[in-house]
Amino acid sequence: MKLFYAPEGRLRLTMEDRSHLDVVPAWAAPRTHPDRYLSLLDSKGKEILMLERLEDAGADNVEVLRQELRRRYLYSQVRRVNAVRMEFGATYWSVETDRGHRDFVTQSLQENAQWIDEEFLLLIDVEGNHYQVKPVSALDPDSLRRLRSVV
């Protein structure tokens, strides 16, 4: 199999004699099995094949896949918590993520701060954007203290 952008900006998967345009990579269980079980869907949403590991795609294709995944999954990983303030039921966050600095606000932490497991906290802001804190214990002590003060 071969994955490449052709024409530009459109992911194409060629396998033996067949070629699929506008291929969409989709994680089967991104929260519990990150980096495993990647489904490749055709433009109609039908699965072409499933990769158990990214590397199974072959060295040439992995980079293309990573690029496409990064573009498709706009989650961000929280690296540092600069400030958290809870006021009147809304929580105001200022964080550093793998995508850069971000300020956001979450409402009702009861629904929008979800512990996926002991080490994985998912924050969902008022617009529905996802911010992952994982692993929680890897945060620096200050960030951890700020985080613990609200969740």
Add this chain to the structure above:
Amino acid sequence: MQTASLTPGGASAPEIPLIDVTSDLDEDGLYGVRRLVVTATEVTVSTPTGVPTCRIALSDIAKARHDPLVSGGRMIVTLKNGVIIPVVNYSLAVSEKFSEVARGIEQLSQGEELSIDMHDELKRCPKCDRLLPEKDGPCPVCVNRSKTLWRIFGFLKPYSRATTMLVAGSVCTTALNLIPPYIQKQLVDGFTSKSLETSGLLQWMALWLGLALAGSGLQIFNGRLMTYLATHISKDLRASTYRAIEYLSMKYFDRKPVGAIASRVTQDTDRVWHFLVDGFPFFITNSLMALGVIGFLFSIDAVLAAAILVPIPFILLISVRYWKPISNMFFKVSQRMARLHMQLNESLSGIRVVKAFVSEDREFKRFDERNKAWQQAAMQADQKWYTAFGMMTFAASLGALINWTVGGMFVLQGRLTLGEFIMVNSLLIMVYGPMQWFAQVNNWFSRAMAGAERIFEVMDMTPESNRELERTLDIRGDVTFDAVRFGYDKSNPVLKNMSFDVKAGEMIGFVGRSGAGKSSTINLICRFYEPDGGRILVDGVPLNEINIANYRSQIGIVLQEPFLFNGTIAENIAYGKPDASLEEIMVAARAANAHDFIVSKPDGYDSIVGERGVQLSGGEKQRISIARAILHNPRILILDEATSSVDVETERQIQEAIGRLVEGRTTFAIAHRLSTLRNANRLIVLERGEIVEMGTHEELMQRRGVFCNLVETQRAVTEIIGVGN
């Protein structure tokens, strides 16, 4: 990679931007600012420093669309030569806006007039720059307090007499409370100087008794008055909020989860009335009291008064310092409790599955974990609270210590009489008592204001249009769709340019795969939504000129999953005609083939159904729902796949009932089972929001097009299932 300079001449003369928006992600998916500008000739995306990352001539564009990604999206443009170009990335924060922009670009590229909703949503509070919890919503920190406050007090208006009496009563209570310390002073000074005689003592005591009686009477009176006001205002607030919500358009209900809407009716109104009946009187009474007492103290001895009041700033400080973390902690406790509740609810309602999979131990473990988590949080919160409370108590007792030290010295020096000293001591308690709560008043107040703001927002929202229109119509039943365009989210049209004519009394079947636009068409006929373009006419009259309540009262709906309200079967059948007699109800039930199973229930028509009532099978619910529609006697009837997942005999009965129901009414039916649509006069076949075929069952079968294909696929599937059995 995304730089595509396709304008023939390169840079064009500066033009007026028709669309000018900013995204929050750069080409590499990092948070950054990209500005997208559309002029009459081209689309340009550039960095904050003005470096273009993408530039496309409008004349080259064939299509522009929003490509939804996980937690964001990107805009994709298809050029006329087939090349597809990703233009700009954005997070969910602005995706709605960009999907509008995509539509706008498409309109412009096709030479149409630009008609998109580019209303700029407010994300940050213009005053304090805080992010807003809801776009365009109120900032909880700086809502216009005085205006909102004034409006809240508007709810007191019908009770102005009671309110005035309450305020007057509170002032009197304050004044009465100040007198006993004065009596104490008179008595003690009388004792020490031996100038008081028994008769004088008794006179003072009689006065004190009178005051105590009057004070208690006033307290009872105030309490009763307060309760009267509290319950009435609470009731009024909830009623007006609910009423406002009821009349909002379906779009509002699509956007907001039911829980969030319900909390406006219950929690937000609660916050407001708590403030009105607890917070506000508390604040007024205690402020008056504090001011009165402090003034009194200074009039006795300024130095002593100043000394006594020294700990007060400390109390306020402790209160301010601890309030935030403690309230956060209590918030966490309620959060944990809610999680425990959720777990309990889930495992109990799924108890059958729990037992079947022998997972009692696992469920108990999960329950226990959450239970422990609650215990931890509750313990920490309460312990912290007691610590803060202890510190405040200490600061308050300092007041007494200072009084005994400084005041005591003054008594020894003869600067103060013993009576005055006793009076000061009594007054002291009155200042220190409410002081520890004062720091919270602001917070209390702000919460109430935010709640009120949310309530008023709903009340101020435009209700469904045409509720006020006076034009009514006795519907005959002709329905016309004239180039109707519609989408729940405007950038993503579900119905495109749909036109058809239906004569009164005709039965129309909508056919198509799920997502083809069948339900959306029905929603438009019911006027749950407004079309984005085109017109819908009933008997030649545009729908938006008819009073909506009048129109809907002539429409009947039999839904896929019939909704039964808590109540008797008879009440449910008569939902559209509450004054119907039992005879009428029975006639309808017989016509719906529902009578027999109803009377065989122990309570017959009086059987309670709904959440806590008797269990009805799917087929029974459907027939009750059909009876409801028959009794309602609508001119236009909507059938949303009334026969699904029932046995053959039940289906026959339902079909028979429907046959009676549709007679003489314009009927629109959706059914996945194509055979059930045989009775339809005409079928409309939909595909991706467009009509692809229209005609009778026979005509369509002969045409051997989309419909025929669907029928044959379904037949094949049925046969396979048949063999499998």
